[in-house]
Amino acid sequence: MSEKKKYKVDVLVVGTGPASAAASKRLVDAGLKTIAIDFRKLPRHKVCSGILSPRGHRFLIENFGPLPLKALHNPTSCKGVTFHFPSASSMPIDFLGGSTPHLHRKFSDHWAIEQSHVEVHDETAFLSLTTDGKKAVVSARCRGEAIEYEARFVIGADGPNSPVRASVYPEYSSEIPWFVVAQKFQPIIECPLDLDYFHFWINPKLGHYTWSHEREGRLIVGVGFKKGGNVDEHHKRFEDYMRDKHGVRLGPPERKEGGSHNFGPSIINRYVFGKENILITGQAAGFFNMLAEGMSCALHSGAIAGEAVIESLATRHPVQEVYREHIASEVNRSTDQYNPIKTVFDNVHEADFKSALKKLSRGDQLRAVRDLMKFISVYGDLNWGRQILGQSIRRLILGTYSTKRWL
């Protein structure tokens, strides 16, 4: 048997998505020896709507430069979000920062990680991890060959089903609710919807998360619901609804894809940030913006994970302590979006919902709010209501969310 391949690094980043690119950028800039690993061959496909928030867009430009055309889908940008209600008329809301890019995740993620100048080992699957708090040893496999990484820090930026998180908290995945999100690509025969926008249906009958937008001449028909539901049924219901209500006529689906996601931690402030020298970040930690836009908070939280490692090395403070202090700003930003008090009295979203609502007629405003309240009831069986309220009141009085609720 041949000798196991070994690497000794300052930081091992697991995953090569936006969170990893942002963390890697910070670490490489600070001169730390860093390797990022991914189990797939890069560039890799990614199931995603590809719509980035203005804040994420800004982060990409400021840290990785102007986006190459290759990293974008057609149409290349998105003006904002249009909400559709069962009884009120539809409500378009422009993003506050202007149009944002429609990312081709396969290439945009690859471009970002390349721009970070980190050493990437692709086709390298994370297997297991042990740590004594100072030194972590990660076993991985690359094309059948065993590899061992010895790292002072490990950053798990490996998405919703994070294997790094699973190795630190084996029980976690079975304790949280999971949602299936699936999209079909259907040729457009007729579509009266404004294709400059991302469309979202606030309709309890259609499911937890129902959306549509154009990509490469096809319409994405997207549905999201609690794990256990039937994808085709949801799709059929949504397609029929779009035909009857909006007059959208589509050809048969050419492709479908989906995945499971961990919505929830952001909503109820139950993030997972890791233990000792293992940091968890991005969607693995539970970051999600409103409407399931995860890229901008992945970029920012990833950067914070990288900065925490650097500051921990410079100040000799325990890295978890530094990380948790710094991540509070990102937690506030993400969780504020689901905080009813903040939503009403502050501007926490990157699109101005309140002024868009004011543009509707008085009757429509009331119907929209009523529809919204009914929609929230879809989430009723998750028992989040009391937690959201408790956290919102705490935020109002103390100015922060509870850090004790984090893992």
Add this chain to the structure above:
Amino acid sequence: MKPTPKKAGTMHLDNVAPDSLQGIPRQRVNPPMWRRTSDEDAKDTWPAFVSDLKDLGININEGRAKRAIFVTDAGGLSYGMPDGVFSPSSATDIAEILKAAQRHVVPVTVRGGGLGTEGEAVAFGGLLLNMSSMQRVVDIDAKNLTARVEGGIFWHELAEVLRRKGLDYISAPLNFTSTVGGVLGVGGVDTNSPKYGLSADQAIALKVVTPTGEIVECSPTENSELFNRVILGYGQFGVIAEATLKIRKFTPMRMNYFYYSDLRTAIEDLRVIVEGEASDYSGILTIMDRAITLLVGFDSKEREDEFTKKTEPKLRGHGEIGFGLRMAIYYAFRPWKIGESLYLLKRRLLLFPDLMRREFTGKDGEIVDRTVIFSRAVWKHWGSKKMTIPDLAAPEDKFIEAVERGNAVCKKYFKYYTLYCVGIKKKQDAGDNHYEMSCVPKDAVNFAYGCEFEPSYGGGKYSRDKLQSFKNEIYDIGVDMDLSCYRFGGMMKGYIRRLFGDEVVERHLKMKQEADPAMILNKNTVF
């Protein structure tokens, strides 16, 4: 063969949506690590650069420990590792390095005390030129009141040499490790700036190493074009190897303090003093917008007496006891603000003794060395490993509004913060372009005013994103009100075009491309 000009300095607009981000042209402000190659081919140019210099006896230090010393600056947010470090001992060293850098297209970042906060002196690869090795005082002319110094000398060290002869520099930032070269490149503000102007305006001649490696002596009369570009040139047009500065006779500083609880009143009074030229030193230092101290200083008893007679009656500030009583009453009726009142009290008890320590003051309480007093106090009571000090510089009429708007932003982000306001006298005989693309706003008539907004946080518990958002929001005020600011390079360079306008920036970029064909000197800092 002369290398062809690079497009490196041009700003790439986002090609996704030209109107994206509210029409704000964003650009990359965290530069990529230099990949040790020129743009034309993928050949690693670094080893050839190092060996060329080695042949000339210039040994570049490539050790990781040495390079890591310079990984960040006083801001503590921007990080970058150079590929090598060199501490020059003469203008010839610098010239050889810049010649080789042009040839091999290797970026060279010049660093003095590293007191930038936006990564202006952080090297994202390439060579870091550590100027703090050039710290000699070359000559002192006590008769004509001038001093010739090397560019890397700390102002404070110059002061120590001068004071042995009863002399003093005129004006410099109140910080132990600001270097002469660094300050002449960006401005330099002291509490006597209302009287003398920017520290950079005290330079009368320079020995500059141009980006192509020529050693040129320049002054307002000799090679004046180069002199004007290098002064307030943000390090883009040459390395200051030596400088001749105006100096003056040493005088201790006689201090008066007035206390205010209203920001607007305090600033109006500051304007009365500055624009009436009623004092030799002045400034405002606050604890939030609750306890506002107006500092007024004098070089002589006569000046002080004149002020007491003519100007003091016009001021609306209180003495310490009167102000203390007012505060006590204010907080007595606002018991929910107990935390804030205790914080003020603690600040008062800790900070004031440090401003009046016996070992640094004369027998009448006059300040013998303001740098020692203020630099100690700043780093002890405000400083941390992350200095966050966004600022706004405004003409006379816009200043109060700028400070009030900035104050509102501070309140939104931080519980405790400090504002520092000071006036700057404009050099009257300076040409039209003298203050172009500098901290002095274009519509300032006789005086410009600056305000620094500094959060006070113990230890550094905020993410870079939070601090950056804070800075952006302050600078957004500058864009909105058409002001200028002091720290516009590095991580804040996305604001340069928005503050100064495309026409001015394009013109400066063109000058830079002519002066530095390979765009190697302080690359990415401004352009």
